[in-house]
Structure formats: structure tokens, C-alpha cells
Amino acid sequence: MPELPEAETIVRGLRPVVTGARVQRTRVQHDDVLESTPARFARDLKGHAITDVSRRGKNVVLVLDGPAYLVVNLGMTGGLYPLAAGQRSPRVTHPAVRLYFEAGGQLVYNDARRFGRLRFLDPRAWGDWSRSLGPEPLSPEFTPEVLASGLGASRTPVRNWLLDQRRLAGVGNIYASEALHRAGIDPRRPASSIAPRDCAGLHRSLVDVLGEAIRSRGTTIRDYRDATGDGGGFGPRLRVYGREGEPCLTCGTAIRRVVFGNRSAFLCPSCQPPAESSGGIEA
């Protein structure tokens, strides 16, 4: 469900509300979202104060004193909802984990499908984990050259390349389709077949679409909600994702859905031609 823009929106909503709160106790209602046991999780978290709320790729990170880190991967349907003492929220439909704070109130991790994961990391494990992910797409280190060199080393379909968090951290199925459409690249093309100038165009498209989506507070297809319970506003701005059969906003051609790598990709067959008819030089 949540990709980088949705995680970022959650972080921005959560930060002013939970920073400074100290964990008094935890309640685990579904232990399958934990990597450790509920007892271990309780021991790890108890007594820690939240010093900041951050993000790495599509993961929400609660930075704790110590320091230590609670990394929340929201899976498809995960959400984080802070509740004041006595407050109830209609968004809390499938509570999996609750962090109760000393000053009252709680932070609920809600997840209908429970594909999400919460893990407590010490600084060493945090470093290892963070280094296992690719660069942040909106950071200065993610340059057109970095993208081009990464793509050039792989023959996997470019859409799959973009979804691989070890290569680039934060892009999911929605924004992969959107960026590839903006860049005029067929999602099925081998990554290494993309010419340098198209790599530069894809870089720009990624940065643009992620930035615009953040400004719209993310995309709500069905489940996504920010920390306040509000949906994102980027849905109407999607140009291809979920628009199978509808006209391309650029040229009017019917948008197609193609399935590979077990995921749907959406494209305009006219704006995103197969490699051989695009005139580019094949690698």
C-alpha cells in the first residue's frame, strides 16, 4: 500500500504528535507483524522515548533514545494512528500492536492483511539494515548517473528494477508505473536497454512524481490513510495506474494493464513504445 510519498506523509503527521513520548508498555494483538516475540518486543521498547520520527524508503522509523530504532514496514494495508488518552478512532479496525505512552495516549499499528512488519534495531543492526537498501530517490546522492549505472548493470525489466528496494528505496508499483509513463519507457524493457538520455528522463520523472505525490499527501486507492486518518489527494493525478481501458491523457490511446513479475503494470502503448520502435540504441 504505502510507498515513499505515503510513508513521508505519515511521518510528517506523526512527528509532532509522538516525539517526546515514552513507551510505558506494549500490547501485541497479532504477533505475525513482529520479527521477534511479543515478550522480546515488550522488553525492547519499554522505557524508550521517541526522539524523532523519520523515514527510510517506504519504512516509517521511530527513532528512540539510546539510540535505538523501531522500523515499521507498512506492507499493503498498514497504518499508524496516534490516539490521545480515551480517544477512539474508526480507522483502528485491525489493531495489531499498541504502544502505550507514560503520559497517556497510545500509538496503534493497524494492519488488515498483516503483511507489515515492526522491528526493533540497535544502532549496529540499524546501520546494516539501512545499508542493505538503495539510495533515497529524493536525496542528492540519487543522480541521473547513479540511476543509469544501476540500470545498465541489470537485464531485469525496468519496472522490476525500480521495485527492488535494494536498488532504490521507496518506489512501489504505483509510482513505478507513473514515472515510466512520464518518461515514455515501456515497463517491460530490460533495464540495461535504456539509453543514457532516457535514464536521465526517468530520473527526472521519478523525482517529479514522488515530489508531486508528497505535496498531494500521497495516493489513496483503498486503504491508505495518514496518521490523522485522512486519505491522500494524488489519486486524480494518476496518469496510468488503475486506468486500464481509459484514454491516455497525453494521446488518447487506451491504457493497458500487463502482468509480469506477479504484479500489474499500466502503460500507454503509444507513449511507451517497445524498445525496437523507440529508435534508441540497444545495450
Place this chain on the structure above:
DNA sequence: AGTGTATCCTGCAGGC
């Protein structure tokens, strides 16, 4: 190295 497949889960939309 790559790709297809299955798995973890629940919910919803659409067809009959």
C-alpha cells in the same frame, strides 16, 4: 542472474 510461482492475510468489487 533472471523469472515464474507460491506464500503470508483480509476485504472488496464484480459476475452469476
Place this chain on the structure above:
DNA sequence: TGCCTGCAGGATACAC
């Protein structure tokens, strides 16, 4: 109304 199938913003493990 109910039953069935297919689909879903993710990630991983497996066999080929």
C-alpha cells in the same frame, strides 16, 4: 442474498 473469482500501494523463498 450468496457464492465464487480475481484483485490489491509489499516482500520473500523456492525451483528452474
